[in-house]
Amino acid sequence: MSNPASPPAAGVVDDRPPLTFPPGFLWGAATAAYQIEGAAAEGGRTPSIWDTFSHTPGRVVEGHTGDVACDHYHRMGSDVALMAELGLKSYRFSVSWPRVQPGGTGPANAEGLDFYRRLVDELLGHGIEPWLTLYHWDLPQPLEDAGGWPARDSAARFADYATLVADALGDRVRYWTTLNEPWCSAFLGYGSGVHAPGRSDGADAVRAGHHLMLGHGLAVQALRAARPTAEVGVTVNLYPVTPATDAPADVDAARRIDGLANRFFLDPLLRGSYPADLMADLAGVTDFGHVRDGDLATISTPLDVVGVNYYSRHVVAAPVPGAEPEPYWRAPSCWPGSEDVRFVTRGVPVTDMNWEIDAPGLVETLRRVHEEYTDLPLYVTENGSAFVDEVVDGQVDDVDRLAYFDAHLRAAHEAIEAGVPLRGYFAWSLMDNFEWAWGYTKRFGMVHVDYDSQVRIPKSSARWYAEVIRRNGLAAQ
Ligand code: IFM
Numbered sequence: 001m002s003n004p005a006s007p008p009a010a011g012v013v014d015d016r017p018p019l020t021f022p023p024g025f026l027w028g029a030a031t032a033a034y035q036i037e038g039a040a041a042e043g044g045r046t047p048s049i050w051d052t053f054s055h056t057p058g059r060v061v062e063g064h065t066g067d068v069a070c071d072h073y074h075r076m077g078s079d080v081a082l083m084a085e086l087g088l089k090s091y092r093f094s095v096s097w098p099r100v101q102p103g104g105t106g107p108a109n110a111e112g113l114d115f116y117r118r119l120v121d122e123l124l125g126h127g128i129e130p131w132l133t134l135y136h137w138d139l140p141q142p143l144e145d146a147g148g149w150p151a152r153d154s155a156a157r158f159a160d161y162a163t164l165v166a167d168a169l170g171d172r173v174r175y176w177t178t179l180n181e182p183w184c185s186a187f188l189g190y191g192s193g194v195h196a197p198g199r200s201d202g203a204d205a206v207r208a209g210h211h212l213m214l215g216h217g218l219a220v221q222a223l224r225a226a227r228p229t230a231e232v233g234v235t236v237n238l239y240p241v242t243p244a245t246d247a248p249a250d251v252d253a254a255r256r257i258d259g260l261a262n263r264f265f266l267d268p269l270l271r272g273s274y275p276a277d278l279m280a281d282l283a284g285v286t287d288f289g290h291v292r293d294g295d296l297a298t299i300s301t302p303l304d305v306v307g308v309n310y311y312s313r314h315v316v317a318a319p320v321p322g323a324e325p326e327p328y329w330r331a332p333s334c335w336p337g338s339e340d341v342r343f344v345t346r347g348v349p350v351t352d353m354n355w356e357i358d359a360p361g362l363v364e365t366l367r368r369v370h371e372e373y374t375d376l377p378l379y380v381t382e383n384g385s386a387f388v389d390e391v392v393d394g395q396v397d398d399v400d401r402l403a404y405f406d407a408h409l410r411a412a413h414e415a416i417e418a419g420v421p422l423r424g425y426f427a428w429s430l431m432d433n434f435e436w437a438w439g440y441t442k443r444f445g446m447v448h449v450d451y452d453s454q455v456r457i458p459k460s461s462a463r464w465y466a467e468v469i470r471r472n473g474l475a476a477q
């Protein structure tokens with residue numbers, strides 16, 4: 001299928017102008033601890049919910065686990081050297097909570113913290129700005145056993161963990177993200193159950209979302225107390241939600257999904273309130289009795305930056321009585337109170353995740369956050385695509401992924417021209433890795449990983465991205 005986002009084929013004249021990004025634009029790539037580190041039982045690390053989940057038969061495709069993953073724990077030095085070779089200005093990684101605070105309570109595990117000290121030193125030694133995410137989904141299993149994110153106490157535990165990491169790394173890390181994609185933790189983890197811990201209860205999902213945000217607010221305060229100069233933010237995954245037609249019922253379906261996917265997080269975090277229409281939509285699911293006085297003030301503690309992860313758009317339509325939902329969204333649903341909304345495919349090109357490729361959606365998303373919510377600096381903290389890659393003569397020519405990046409960087413530039421204070425962009429992902437419930441069957445990396453030999457091969461997209469960074473923009477082709 002031809003891809004309208006692709007740069008022109010060889011020999012075809014491209015009259016698109018070169019695009020230059022603002023000076024100091026932070027070019028990076030991102031990963032997450034459980035997806036790349038491996039060494040699941042080394043250095044004092046204890047299980048997280050993802051260890052338990054991936055070791056439960058039937059939860060992850062082909063029974064894959066993060067036990068070894070990309071073996072980054074043992075290959076960190078050469079991985080950072082590769083980042084330097086690609087010219088990355090910044091590297092966004094996450095800290096494994098059960099590696100640095102086994103069990104989720106009590107003192108730090110010095111050996112676990114040492115790994116991140118060495119990583120940060122290695123990055124700084126190569127002139128790469130470390131960007132640290134505290135929570136990318138690996139809740140220590142004992143905290144789940146005590147109730148998980150639906151339990152209020154998890155928020156306080158998260159703030160303690162934030163302090164412990166800030167005390168150890170705050171002198172060398174400037175950029176801190178509390179949570180990565182709390183929608184996934186709450187609604188995939190406790191709603192549909194396709195992510196760890198695999199629970200399926202709409203009310204629990206809503207409580208989990210609230211306590212994640214409460215933990216975020218407490219962690220922001222803890223980070224500020226430990227390191228007043230830290231630049232602190234949160235990363236949300238956002239989707240433009242478009243009605244399939246102008247029919248009022250479809251428009252209402254879009255409003256409902258936008259409420260759950262986007263405004264459930266944006267409004268408390270950046271306005272200090274839950275949207276009234278969302279609360280009404282959820283009336284049959286929860287009475288919001290878990291929200292205590294002062295929570296929303298804590299959740300909306302002022303930030304320094306906001307991270308946006310963008311992959312695709314949702315196109316939705318009103319329920320059709322008696323019709324089967326789209327397979328991916330089948331019950332148990334990750335859309336409590338709006339389980340019957342239909343997710344419509346438009347027949348436009350998709351990635352290997354079956355996600356529609358929609359670069360204009362990035363412009364829309366960034367503009368919305370800036371125009372409706374905040375003047376804070378924004379960063380695209382993840383953007384990327386999975387495609388089936390082939391190694392031919394030791395090379396991976398991932399033209400589709402390269403085209404995806406090209407189109408989305410043009411969109412990012414358009415957003416900047418429209419006035420969005422976008423300060424950086426992180427490609428997802430630096431390397432192929434454990435794609436959660438899909439195991440190793442989906443490849444998002446700019447660097448190919450052979451999981452048997454652990455050999456890394458930078459794909460065409462990585463070489464191209466290195467050139468983008470070198471030029472601080474996109475060349476005329
Ligand atoms: O791999 C994930 C990442 O962990 C969070 N954001 C989306 C990516 C692709 O699914």
